[in-house]
Amino acid sequence: MKKKILYILPVMLIALGFTSCEDDDLDPTSVITTSNYKQNEFDKWLEVNFRNPYNIDFKYRYEEIESDLNYYTVPAEMNASITMAHLLKYLCMETYDEVAGVGFTRANFPKMFYLIGEWEYRNNGSFILGTAEGGRKILLSGINYLPDVLNGTYEPGVSIADGLNEYYIKTIHHEFTHILNQTRDYPTAFREVTPASYVSDSQFSDPYVSNYLNRGFITPYAATEPREDFAEMLSMYVTNSAEWWEKQMKAAETMWDGDQEQTQTGRVLIEQKLDIVRAYMHDTWGIDINELRDCILRRQNDVVNGRISLTDTTID
Amino acid sequence: MNKKNIFIYFLLALPMMLMTSCLKDQEDMFDKSASARVTEYLENARKVLSSAENGWVLNYYPDRNQSYGGFPYVLKFDDDNVEARYIYGYGEDGADGQYTNTPITTTYVLNNEDGPVLMFDTYNEYTHLFATPSGSSGAGGYEAYDGDFMFIIMDISDDENVITLKGSRSGNVMYMYRNTVSADEYLNKARTIAESIELSTYKKGDLTIVLDTDNQQASITAGEETADAAYIVTDKGIKLYEPVTVGGYELDEFTYDIQACTMTSTADASLVMEGSLPDGWKSYEELAGTYKCGEELTINVSCNDDGKTYSITGMSYVGGVVQAQYKYSTGSFVITTPQYMGTFRDMYSWLIATDGSYISWGENTLTGTNSTEGPLTVTFSGAEYSSVMEYVFSTEQPSSGSGQGYLTMYPNPLTFEKAE
Numbered sequence: 001m002k003k004k005i006l007y008i009l010p011v012m013l014i015a016l017g018f019t020s021c022e023d024d025d026l027d028p029t030s031v032i033t034t035s036n037y038k039q040n041e042f043d044k045w046l047e048v049n050f051r052n053p054y055n056i057d058f059k060y061r062y063e064e065i066e067s068d069l070n071y072y073t074v075p076a077e078m079n080a081s082i083t084m085a086h087l088l089k090y091l092c093m094e095t096y097d098e099v100a101g102v103g104f105t106r107a108n109f110p111k112m113f114y115l116i117g118e119w120e121y122r123n124n125g126s127f128i129l130g131t132a133e134g135g136r137k138i139l140l141s142g143i144n145y146l147p148d149v150l151n152g153t154y155e156p157g158v159s160i161a162d163g164l165n166e167y168y169i170k171t172i173h174h175e176f177t178h179i180l181n182q183t184r185d186y187p188t189a190f191r192e193v194t195p196a197s198y199v200s201d202s203q204f205s206d207p208y209v210s211n212y213l214n215r216g217f218i219t220p221y222a223a224t225e226p227r228e229d230f231a232e233m234l235s236m237y238v239t240n241s242a243e244w245w246e247k248q249m250k251a252a253e254t255m256w257d258g259d260q261e262q263t264q265t266g267r268v269l270i271e272q273k274l275d276i277v278r279a280y281m282h283d284t285w286g287i288d289i290n291e292l293r294d295c296i297l298r299r300q301n302d303v304v305n306g307r308i309s310l311t312d313t314t315i316d
Numbered sequence: 317m318n319k320k321n322i323f324i325y326f327l328l329a330l331p332m333m334l335m336t337s338c339l340k341d342q343e344d345m346f347d348k349s350a351s352a353r354v355t356e357y358l359e360n361a362r363k364v365l366s367s368a369e370n371g372w373v374l375n376y377y378p379d380r381n382q383s384y385g386g387f388p389y390v391l392k393f394d395d396d397n398v399e400a401r402y403i404y405g406y407g408e409d410g411a412d413g414q415y416t417n418t419p420i421t422t423t424y425v426l427n428n429e430d431g432p433v434l435m436f437d438t439y440n441e442y443t444h445l446f447a448t449p450s451g452s453s454g455a456g457g458y459e460a461y462d463g464d465f466m467f468i469i470m471d472i473s474d475d476e477n478v479i480t481l482k483g484s485r486s487g488n489v490m491y492m493y494r495n496t497v498s499a500d501e502y503l504n505k506a507r508t509i510a511e512s513i514e515l516s517t518y519k520k521g522d523l524t525i526v527l528d529t530d531n532q533q534a535s536i537t538a539g540e541e542t543a544d545a546a547y548i549v550t551d552k553g554i555k556l557y558e559p560v561t562v563g564g565y566e567l568d569e570f571t572y573d574i575q576a577c578t579m580t581s582t583a584d585a586s587l588v589m590e591g592s593l594p595d596g597w598k599s600y601e602e603l604a605g606t607y608k609c610g611e612e613l614t615i616n617v618s619c620n621d622d623g624k625t626y627s628i629t630g631m632s633y634v635g636g637v638v639q640a641q642y643k644y645s646t647g648s649f650v651i652t653t654p655q656y657m658g659t660f661r662d663m664y665s666w667l668i669a670t671d672g673s674y675i676s677w678g679e680n681t682l683t684g685t686n687s688t689e690g691p692l693t694v695t696f697s698g699a700e701y702s703s704v705m706e707y708v709f710s711t712e713q714p715s716s717g718s719g720q721g722y723l724t725m726y727p728n729p730l731t732f733e734k735a736e
Contacts, residue, residue, distance in 0.1 A: 011328075011331045012330060012331040014331070037396060037423070037425055038395070038396055040396075060438070061423065061425065061437040061438055062435065062437040062438070062465075062466075063429075063437075064429050064430075064435075064466065064484075065429065071449075071458075072447065072449040072458060072459050072460045072462075073449075074439060074444045074447050074448050074449075074460075074465065075436070075437050075438050075439045075444065075465070076438065076439055077438060077439035078422065078423070078438045078439070080439075081438070117439040117444070117448075118448055118449055118450075119449075119451070121449045121450065121451055121457070121458035122458060123457075123458050124716070125451045125452075125453070125458075125716055126451075127451060144439055
């Protein structure tokens, strides 16, 4: 019996060899279709200024797949998107080109920007300015307000430079910091400066919202968690003047009386953190943050004073 | 035959099972790949869209419950762009309070995200009007007006004159009709119709339709049966969101005769419904007088000089005067909030909307309905809030952080009972 089974086995193997089938030719046309709209002048400008030098995809037309479906969002307005592209190039990419070299920008700057017209509103009236995803993509919201911010009518009493920073540019530097941190983590020592003072979702409630400086945070949002603290420290430092920074430090020179554990003034704490940020940027990325700040402020000044065209899409 | 042999035959049969055969009739169901067919479908859709010289009339319904009714658009497509006109367009050159047919032109895209999709993919103040969120509370807040700018193309009619769309967020089914007149003519006529429908009640035999012209809702009664539907104005009259069958009547679209104030079914020319004022209707002057509002408050309603609005005293704790409008179609009041009432100590008192559990300092409208039997009782209702509250804020403009508490509560729903 065993023998017979052994005879059958090779027959089974041969049978397997009979599984032929007709030839299926590969279809010469791909089943993957790409977006089917014609490139306009702006698309061509993006090709030359974003895609070719940096391999950055600047998505200004709405795509459901790139949007956060937890929010009611709308597309960005085309002309505002053109302005945003110019700002991004002049204030962000070219800044890093200048300070750290184009190789740094190419290697580290996010590969995709996705623009939406409105803010991402939460149901409590607060809203989201931007998000970073996986070191690759930055979503920028509220693009339709950019023209108002640029002519100083969006928020009365706020200068154009401050408005630009508050709503867009600081957000980009903030999100870029996350991306740098995701690539090379920041020193754990940073988390130990104010380890017990992070208040997560209470950051915008009292007493925290009005005592953030005394508690050792540069903004209320910095008190959310160490990661955000780090990104706020760097992005606020490089987008604001030295005078502004010193003014904040002055205001932080008292100690918050709401926490018995706190043994140092806000100024001491913030400056400890700044030292870590400075060393991290220098040692890990070879960037001097003072040089970065000077460069950003100089370029910001050019934008505010109208020395840069924010609408021109001709290709030279 | 013993069992052993059967077993051997069985084993011999086994290799056969491994000889997978090949059917030679595995022809493709379609002669092209799925994606090639979708691409073809979309290219055809693009051709159909751009073939309409006078554009397409889009009967647009925001909100998954169609609570605001429908809004006509005229959309003219070329290969890349859409030229959008909106019945209540305000445009850049629109004079104050005057609507304009000046279009706003932006891009559109046809893609295959959820089936064949038509999407307005850069911002257009008209096409994205009902989808644009804000930081205020209530309707038009973080959920906008639940409007769509992305539509699944459900069907293109064989004669290429009707395109059926489905809003990807609201799920509302909307239709685009090939426009046969000029865009200006269509929108001007539709606006005239909207402005001329002043009467709310239309009757013929046992059939009664009551229109809420603010929210474009029709309540239909035929004998014992009732039905509700949102409606939209057309260049000839009104059209229901979807055909309604009630009490043996099949209702869909009506032609409105501005002179005679009649609504005639387009499907049945003998169904001519006569417009009338609702029971309980009161003239502008008749509404003025003294009312009780709840157990304690006695309020006084007096006519303003403009002949359309009223001033109400006695409602506000800080002595503020509440403003109300007269609405001809209902013969009753309309109160909009928020209204500033005055200062309270070093704070600010506002009349805002409430539903008993929540308050809203966003814009809200309360519409009065008169009782049909005396003494006159006016009961207010609104889309989300049915009463008001006098509320104190520490800042000049109401905001979430500055609410301090209420000064005066009113009945919910808000009611005014006329003193004899």
